[in-house]
Amino acid sequence: MQPIEGLVNALLRPEILALSAYHVQDATGLIKLDAMENPYSWPKEMVDVWLALLRNAEVNRYPDPSANRLRAMLRIANNIPAEAELMLGNGSDELIQIILMGLSGENSVVLAPQPTFVMYRQIAVSLGLHFVGVNLNEEDFSLDMATLRAAIDQHQPKVIFLAYPNNPTGNAFAEEDMVEILRIAPGIVVVDEAYAPFADASFMQKALDFPNLLVMRTLSKLGLAGLRLGFLVGHPAWITQLDKLRLPYNINVLTQHTAEFALSRQLVLDAQVQCIRRDREWLATQLATLPVKLFPSQANFLCFKLQGNNASEVFESLKRSGVLIKNLSSAGGLLHNCLRVTIGTPDENQRFITELTKVLRH
Numbered sequence: 001m002q003p004i005e006g007l008v009n010a011l012l013r014p015e016i017l018a019l020s021a022y023h024v025q026d027a028t029g030l031i032k033l034d035a036m037e038n039p040y041s042w043p044k045e046m047v048d049v050w051l052a053l054l055r056n057a058e059v060n061r062y063p064d065p066s067a068n069r070l071r072a073m074l075r076i077a078n079n080i081p082a083e084a085e086l087m088l089g090n091g092s093d094e095l096i097q098i099i100l101m102g103l104s105g106e107n108s109v110v111l112a113p114q115p116t117f118v119m120y121r122q123i124a125v126s127l128g129l130h131f132v133g134v135n136l137n138e139e140d141f142s143l144d145m146a147t148l149r150a151a152i153d154q155h156q157p158k159v160i161f162l163a164y165p166n167n168p169t170g171n172a173f174a175e176e177d178m179v180e181i182l183r184i185a186p187g188i189v190v191v192d193e194a195y196a197p198f199a200d201a202s203f204m205q206k207a208l209d210f211p212n213l214l215v216m217r218t219l220s221k222l223g224l225a226g227l228r229l230g231f232l233v234g235h236p237a238w239i240t241q242l243d244k245l246r247l248p249y250n251i252n253v254l255t256q257h258t259a260e261f262a263l264s265r266q267l268v269l270d271a272q273v274q275c276i277r278r279d280r281e282w283l284a285t286q287l288a289t290l291p292v293k294l295f296p297s298q299a300n301f302l303c304f305k306l307q308g309n310n311a312s313e314v315f316e317s318l319k320r321s322g323v324l325i326k327n328l329s330s331a332g333g334l335l336h337n338c339l340r341v342t343i344g345t346p347d348e349n350q351r352f353i354t355e356l357t358k359v360l361r362h
């Protein structure tokens, strides 16, 4: 019997051994403004009705494998084109994995502008796919179309991911650039609309206008991150094939019941979104008075670059004073000296600004 390390190293694929695990910061006791969660809980009356509903959930039975009722409600809530098909995932993370499983293969390339959502690369690499990142323009994080055209031509990617708006930068790319990519891409283009509730732009109504477009959304940023529910919209020809890769009961009974209930109370969620959008503007106004370069955001967070201060030091000082945000600077590259803050409640936002103002050297 070999020592266990030898066995592990001999049996696992080298790309898995080289991966680092997705790291989540410990937020115990801190104001949590690091993970794009909705800071609001539900009114007590709503929690009571929800819990009463869950009493009837049959956890001894398998869930509806196609979650038909939930999918019908999602169609209405998201104004999904009638001819488009949709499939559900255990978070959009699972849908990214399913898409990449379907398109993996010898020499398959996955391409995305960067910096962007790290799971595109993480999942691609875990499946043995080659990931190509193309830098955004440093000035405003817009798409560098000249470099993208050349990279698409050179690598012929099977999948391109466009987070719209982009995480962690917050901006939505120019629509004409997105359309050009859809036209020139030899493979699928996934438009990831995780931040749709906070954005003014969307490709959902164009879901059938391109043979290679898939539109992905999630309930996580809307306020249901704990449920793990994402969905993918596109031509039935694509979704029917990809659906074969979905594990039959990927959306559990409690998630199905809870999501149906939450969607039946959409007005509560919408009101929370309106507060977050309003407070995003308040926070932006406050940040604009500080020595930072603030990037415009259509998401529920703000990304900013420190001027004359060190991002890692500021991040640590904020944490010591009880406020947890995200240090993007450690990723390096275009994110050098950048921080990201999720919009919290008005009190949390005020506390963040107060502490940040104290910490920054003017």
Ligand SMILES: *Cc1c(COP(=O)(O)O)cnc(C)c1O
Pocket: 036, 090, 091, 092, 093, 094, 117, 163, 166, 167, 192, 194, 217, 218, 219, 220, 225, 228, 229, 230
């Ligand atoms: C948060 C996020 C996701 C992940 O969503 P889940 O549904 O929680 O897995 C996907 N894409 C982007 C761009 C995100 O920021």
